Amino acid sequence: MRNAIIRCLFYGSLTFGIWTALLFIYLHHNHVSNWQKKSHEPLSAWSPGKKVHQQIIYGSDQIPKPHVIVKRTDEDKAESTLGMDFNHTNPELHKELLKYGFNVIISRSLGIEREVPDTRNKMCLQKHYPARLPTASIVICFHNEEFHALFRTVSSVMNLTPHYFLEEIILVDDMSEVDDLKEKLDYHLETFRGKIKIIRNKKREGLIRARLIGASHASGDVLVFLDSHCEVNRVWLEPLLHAIAKDPKMVVCPLIDVIDDRTLEYKPSPVVRGAFDWNLQFKWDNVFSYEMDGPEGPTKPIIWMCGGQLFIIPCSRVGHISKKQTRKTSAIISATIHNYLRLVHVWLDEYKEQFFLRKPGLKYVTYGNIRERVQLRKRLGCKSFQWYLDNVFPELEASVNSS
Numbered sequence: 001m002r003n004a005i006i007r008c009l010f011y012g013s014l015t016f017g018i019w020t021a022l023l024f025i026y027l028h029h030n031h032v033s034n035w036q037k038k039s040h041e042p043l044s045a046w047s048p049g050k051k052v053h054q055q056i057i058y059g060s061d062q063i064p065k066p067h068v069i070v071k072r073t074d075e076d077k078a079e080s081t082l083g084m085d086f087n088h089t090n091p092e093l094h095k096e097l098l099k100y101g102f103n104v105i106i107s108r109s110l111g112i113e114r115e116v117p118d119t120r121n122k123m124c125l126q127k128h129y130p131a132r133l134p135t136a137s138i139v140i141c142f143h144n145e146e147f148h149a150l151f152r153t154v155s156s157v158m159n160l161t162p163h164y165f166l167e168e169i170i171l172v173d174d175m176s177e178v179d180d181l182k183e184k185l186d187y188h189l190e191t192f193r194g195k196i197k198i199i200r201n202k203k204r205e206g207l208i209r210a211r212l213i214g215a216s217h218a219s220g221d222v223l224v225f226l227d228s229h230c231e232v233n234r235v236w237l238e239p240l241l242h243a244i245a246k247d248p249k250m251v252v253c254p255l256i257d258v259i260d261d262r263t264l265e266y267k268p269s270p271v272v273r274g275a276f277d278w279n280l281q282f283k284w285d286n287v288f289s290y291e292m293d294g295p296e297g298p299t300k301p302i303i304w305m306c307g308g309q310l311f312i313i314p315c316s317r318v319g320h321i322s323k324k325q326t327r328k329t330s331a332i333i334s335a336t337i338h339n340y341l342r343l344v345h346v347w348l349d350e351y352k353e354q355f356f357l358r359k360p361g362l363k364y365v366t367y368g369n370i371r372e373r374v375q376l377r378k379r380l381g382c383k384s385f386q387w388y389l390d391n392v393f394p395e396l397e398a399s400v401n402s403s
Helices: 002-040 074-078 091-100 104-110 122-126 147-160 183-192 207-216 237-246 330-347 349-358 371-379 385-391 394-398
Strands: 055-057 136-142 166-173 196-200 222-226 230-232 250-259 272-276 282-286 309-321
Touching: 091 104, 104 147, 136 147, 136 207, 136 237, 147 166, 147 183, 147 230, 166 207, 183 196, 222 237, 230 250, 237 250, 237 309, 250 272, 272 309, 272 394, 330 349, 330 371, 349 385, 385 394
Parallel strands: 136 166, 136 222, 166 196, 250 309
Antiparallel strands: 055 196, 230 309, 272 282
């Protein structure tokens, strides 16, 4: 009898101990799970006490792993409403086109990231780049940009850039008024914690000053400026860094693919070069076949007055939404004219008359003091505009007598 009681007490104690241990493990597991969920939930970087010029710099020890873009099926792509059957008479579409300059309805349906086609020439696929190249700081300035277009710019850079070349992405908010670009943007950027800096300007600075502000915060070896409505392509950064590594005085530019403003379809661009006419309007010019002769073929850098060089690197591809021109305010028109006149009087020499032949009403408009810029040109030993026409852009001189 005594032995039976002892056995009962023993097994009872053992059972109690086992259940106590299991209960402890269960409660501990729940506690850890809840803590992990909270610790991994993105936190808003917005601070109620700082409404403007807020700089958010995340710790470099929290670099995210590169995440893979899942390839979408043909059915998924069809659902992205990129087809030509979209109802362009939609009043909401018309309203958003006037506001943003492109189809915001489709942009929202695409979400914050997508895969774009590889538009590089086949010869580019055979190129290999050194593992040791300069690091890059990517500066992206925005003002009232559509949220999804901006975030696709950021996510494409993060997804398609080796992190050992990417020092940081610097976002400069040039006094945006859109709510999505405040708390919502900060929240989503937590995905890329460790690689993103946000600078919020206290006043509207304009694109160039905003870029200079971004550059002043950069710590990478090379500065790369992107518009806020781009999507980079595969192996886009390495060709640019490789060219600069060979010649640090070189300025390089990717070949710009087209993202259709109506359908947001990503389309390949032919090999082109940047140019302008006598109205000082920028344009893309075709490159003649004889200019691409040689072993590098269409992958050969295209050369462009002050001792440096400007190249377009065809193996680097970046898609860009060419926005529809919205109505310009009188302030923007005035600032544009002011900049045109300063450029003409500093750089065009005797050829400034070609500009005034086409815009006679601007000949006697004031343009401020340009003495500092003229002295800078002399100090740098920049060549004449005639040299530029003879060596870089003879096609422009050929159009002197055209209207």
